[in-house]
Amino acid sequence: MSLRIRWRKLVNVVMLSLTGVCALLTVSVLFVILGYLLWYGSKSLDWAFFTRLPAPVGEAGGGMANAIVGSGKLLLLASLIGIPFGLLAGVYLAEFGGKTFSFLVRYTTDLLNGVPSIVTGIFAYTVIVIPMKHFSTLAGGLALGVMMIPIAVRTTEESLRAVPRVLREGALALGASKWKTVATVVMPAAMRGIVTGIMLTLARVAGETAPLLFTALGNRFWSPGWNQPIASLPVMIYEYALSAYDDWHRQAWAAGLVLLALVLITNVGARLVVSRGISFRRA
Amino acid sequence: MPNIPVTAGRARLSLRARQFLQKLRHGDEVAHLITLLAAASIIVVTVMLVYQLYINSILPRHKFGFEFFLGRTWDPVSGDFGALPFIYGTLVSSALALLVAVPLGVGAAIFLSELAPPRVSNYLTFVIELLAAVPSVIYGVLGIFILVPVLRSAVMPFLKHTLGFLPLFKGPIYGVSMLAGGLVLALMIVPYIISVSREVLLAVPVEQREAALGLGATKWESTWQVVVPFARVGIMASVFLALARALGETMAVTMVIGNDPKISASLFAPAYSIAAVIANEFTEATGDLYLQALIELGLVLFLVTIVINGLARLVIMATTQKGTSQA
Numbered sequence: 001m002s003l004r005i006r007w008r009k010l011v012n013v014v015m016l017s018l019t020g021v022c023a024l025l026t027v028s029v030l031f032v033i034l035g036y037l038l039w040y041g042s043k044s045l046d047w048a049f050f051t052r053l054p055a056p057v058g059e060a061g062g063g064m065a066n067a068i069v070g071s072g073k074l075l076l077l078a079s080l081i082g083i084p085f086g087l088l089a090g091v092y093l094a095e096f097g098g099k100t101f102s103f104l105v106r107y108t109t110d111l112l113n114g115v116p117s118i119v120t121g122i123f124a125y126t127v128i129v130i131p132m133k134h135f136s137t138l139a140g141g142l143a144l145g146v147m148m149i150p151i152a153v154r155t156t157e158e159s160l161r162a163v164p165r166v167l168r169e170g171a172l173a174l175g176a177s178k179w180k181t182v183a184t185v186v187m188p189a190a191m192r193g194i195v196t197g198i199m200l201t202l203a204r205v206a207g208e209t210a211p212l213l214f215t216a217l218g219n220r221f222w223s224p225g226w227n228q229p230i231a232s233l234p235v236m237i238y239e240y241a242l243s244a245y246d247d248w249h250r251q252a253w254a255a256g257l258v259l260l261a262l263v264l265i266t267n268v269g270a271r272l273v274v275s276r277g278i279s280f281r282r283a
Numbered sequence: 284m285p286n287i288p289v290t291a292g293r294a295r296l297s298l299r300a301r302q303f304l305q306k307l308r309h310g311d312e313v314a315h316l317i318t319l320l321a322a323a324s325i326i327v328v329t330v331m332l333v334y335q336l337y338i339n340s341i342l343p344r345h346k347f348g349f350e351f352f353l354g355r356t357w358d359p360v361s362g363d364f365g366a367l368p369f370i371y372g373t374l375v376s377s378a379l380a381l382l383v384a385v386p387l388g389v390g391a392a393i394f395l396s397e398l399a400p401p402r403v404s405n406y407l408t409f410v411i412e413l414l415a416a417v418p419s420v421i422y423g424v425l426g427i428f429i430l431v432p433v434l435r436s437a438v439m440p441f442l443k444h445t446l447g448f449l450p451l452f453k454g455p456i457y458g459v460s461m462l463a464g465g466l467v468l469a470l471m472i473v474p475y476i477i478s479v480s481r482e483v484l485l486a487v488p489v490e491q492r493e494a495a496l497g498l499g500a501t502k503w504e505s506t507w508q509v510v511v512p513f514a515r516v517g518i519m520a521s522v523f524l525a526l527a528r529a530l531g532e533t534m535a536v537t538m539v540i541g542n543d544p545k546i547s548a549s550l551f552a553p554a555y556s557i558a559a560v561i562a563n564e565f566t567e568a569t570g571d572l573y574l575q576a577l578i579e580l581g582l583v584l585f586l587v588t589i590v591i592n593g594l595a596r597l598v599i600m601a602t603t604q605k606g607t608s609q610a
Contacts, residue, residue, distance in 0.1 A: 022390030119585045234534075
């Protein structure tokens with residue numbers, strides 16, 4: 001075998017194994033993250049974390065019950081904004097849309113998806129916080145809601161498009177009007193994909209911190225109603241991790257574990273739902 | 284006589300009206316209208332977003348004009364706002380991130396599309412997509428508690444010892460630094476590069492590979508000299524998408540970059556990024572000029588990411604043909 005060929009084979013093996021190393025390195029990052037959070041997080045996770053308010057500054061102990069409820073309230077508000085708009089716009093793109101306008105909507109949606117989350121936060125600040133002159137749950141919910149829209153739109157559209165045309169034709173042939181066809185035949189058939197999309201976008205905004213910093217602000221106590229600053233898990237993690245107290249660092253790890261668990265479980269759940277739906281898509 | 288055309292017109296009109304009413308009764312027009320409004324509202328929201336950012340940053344634009352982008356001092360007390368240190372920090376940290384993430388991501392994408400068996404590839408892609416879902420504040424926590432100490436105690440002294448003659452690796456070691464910011468960013472954007480590049484590589488026709496192999500190329504040669512060049516536009520697009528992410532990324536960077544508005548050639552020195560200064564100073568901004576200077580920074584960030592994103596999206600649409608939604 002000539003030297004040249006041997007050299008080429010060597011390059012072949014070396015470079016191909018390097019790509020494998022790249023893949024391995026990247027994948028291992030997830031396990032490093034999981035490992036550290038499980039290790040430090042589970043050491044500091046206790047019952048008080050879920051049931052108690054934060055302790056006064058300087059005192060050890062306390063929990064993040066208000067932040068957990070706060071995150072829930074913010075997500076509820078975000079869903080009320082993001083899901084209806086996302087769903088309806090997705091239906092428009094898949095079922096009613098023309099050509100030019102649909103392209104415009106689709107493109108804008110993609111752009112909106114790429115807007116840095118902190119900029120969305122500024123938007124909510126200018127629209128709600130400035131006129132009302134104070135930080136509020138409402139402003140935080142709006143920021144997260146706007147962030148939910150793009151993924152909700154695109155997944156709804158794609159799931160609806162994946163429904164076979166035969167189903168639509170069948171319904172129309174039986175005399176159903178178009179909206180009845182969409183609402184009672186196409187939407188139920190695409191439900192799995194739509195729900196997945198909504199879960200994915202919920203998981204995404206659940207971990208968002210930047211847009212909440214100056215809309216929902218944060219709160220060391222309960223936040224009644226919708227019109228006051230409110231605590232949320234990601235913002236608490238941020239504040240606690242940067243604080244000077246060891247006990248707060250401990251709680252930041254615990255909160256990080258809870259948040260990551262929620263996000264990853266939602267993600268895995270959503271993706272499993274979709275992979276089971278695949279048999280249908282091929283029909 | 285002249286009545287006839289009128290009645291004919293009326294009859295036609297009433298026929299159309301009747302059809303319209305029928306559709307209305309069936310709900311089609313109503314449904315169309317409602318969904319149309321929802322779709323239009325997305326455009327309205329986006330336009331409003333730009334408008335709000337624009338009208339809320341008038342003060343610094345009038346006061347500083349273009350100087351805003353060239354000023355090197357950021358002094359809220361004396362009302363002197365120059366954005367250069369933040370622009371520098373954002374650009375350098377993102378460039379650093381790309382320097383690490385592009386080889387890593389493209390390498391991994393090649394492995395996933397060309398080498399790994401489909402099942403393995405799918406599992407690994409699943410894991411990588413989960414990685415993309417990890418909230419940025421969690422990257423920040425790991426950055427500040429794990430990565431920064433490692434950099435401070437091991438990596439930075441080593442670099443200083445071996446490559447210390449370069450201005451890049453000079454100066455005191457704090458741990459929190461441009462280097463830490465760039466590395467955390469790199470980890471965060473790798474998943475985006477991989478998942479888009481992999482799709483683009485998989486879309487390369489199999490004949491291309493077969494032809495190269497048939498001519499006697501090794502697997503690597505066919506991949507590197509045929510498949511990757513074929514997919515290079517799409518790979519570029521994935522890099523641009525990742526760049527847009529990196530520029531706008533806030534929390535993780537804020538937590539590890541050191542937050543010091545100085546321009547320094549050393550990667551060991553603390554720096555500051557646009558997103559980080561907005562996150563840190565927005566709630567404390569006293570006075571309209573200060574607040575609006577921050578909003579103008581937000582506007583700059585928005586415009587830059589929008590342009591990069593817009594280009595990348597167009598390229599991806601053109602190269603993979605089917606829509607990409609979740610990237």
